[in-house]
Amino acid sequence: MPLSIERRPDEDQAVATVHAALDAGITLIDTADSYHWHAGERGHNEILVARALARYGRDTSHVLVATKGGRGRPGDGSWTVDATPAHLKRAAEASRKRLGVEAVGLYQLHKPDPGVPWADSVGALRELLDAGTVRAVGISNVTSDQIREAHAILGDALVSVQNQYSPAVRDAEPELQLAARLGLAFLPWSPLGGISRSSLDGPSGPASTDTAFHRIAGDHGVSPQRLGLAWLLHRAPTVIPIPGASRPASILDSARATEIELGAAELRQLEAPRSGP
Incomplete structure (x- = not known):
């Protein structure tokens, strides 16, 4: 997303x-048709990803490109939601064409639409x-009940859940654990939220480098961001x-977060509701 939005x-x-x-x-690139900046450039990020893959010069057949549909950006900084069946079908076909593939590897419903029955x-x-049009599907910004209902409808074709989850935002813990029990990939978006804050209850705390994430990162000789991703990888397989x-x-x-092994005592510190002093 940062490659296509503001700045x-x-x-x-x-x-x-x-x-x-x-x-x-x-081997996973996550995009969406709504990752753009200005009005009228829907699909900017999908086009960019397709160009980057085409220019790589080596085999990329093992790379899974996941995209999302159901949200829009009018160009004024706001986000809209449209998860009607008609829109999703049009959006998925448009994404398939922009990505230049026979079928989208993973297509994710970006957000439930309060005006549309979830089952629809x-x-x-x-x-x-x-x-x-797509090979596998996922859902994003969902509750546990919505995961269960989608799983009942889609069965093994449902492969992923994408919710916000980070050191600062852990409200989706039930959904993370449910996804693990169902064997669904859980893709935390905005996974580094809170790393630069002393208060990990939200984005309003004063900036600080005195958190458990910063201290333990220092012990490992890595960046707090890399340590934060390693912690997420330890949350569930x-x-x-x-x-x-x-x-x-x-x-x-x-990418080097996969190299970090965290001990039980470190995980206890990082999993505390507040990871400050």
Whole structure:
């Protein structure tokens, strides 16, 4: 998302960032048709990802590109929601064409629409599967009840849940654990929230480097961001964080989170509701 929204880098830097991720062994790229800045440029990030993959010069058949539909950005900084079956079907087909694929590898419903019955939106995902427009589906910004209902409708075709989860925002713990029990990948969005705060209850705390994440990162000789991603990877075997990046150096640092092993005592400190002194 940072490659296409406000304060985005130029295309050369954006492509270099994607290539750095691929060089580091990253095999999942998460995008959405609503990742853009200005009105009238829907699909900016999908087009960018497709270009970056085409320019890589090496085999990318093992890379899963996941995209999302059901949200919009009018260009004034706001977000809209449209998860009607008709819109989702049009959006998925448009995403497929922008990505230049026969079928979208993973298509995710970006957010439930309060004006549309949940079963209707999920049913549209089933129709996209049956039509061959997408190969697998996921859901995002959902409750535990919505996960259960979607799983009942979609069965094994439902493979992922994408909710906000980070050191600062842990409200989705029930959904994370439910996804693990169902064998669904859990993709925390905005996974680094709270790393630069002394109060991990939200984004309003004073900036500080005196948190358990910073202290333990120092012990390991790594960045707090890398440590935060390592903590997420320890939350459950099905957790796959999706940190954003706009520079090659950032994504390379994130990719090395897989190298960090955290001990039981460290995890207890990091899992405390407040990770300050």
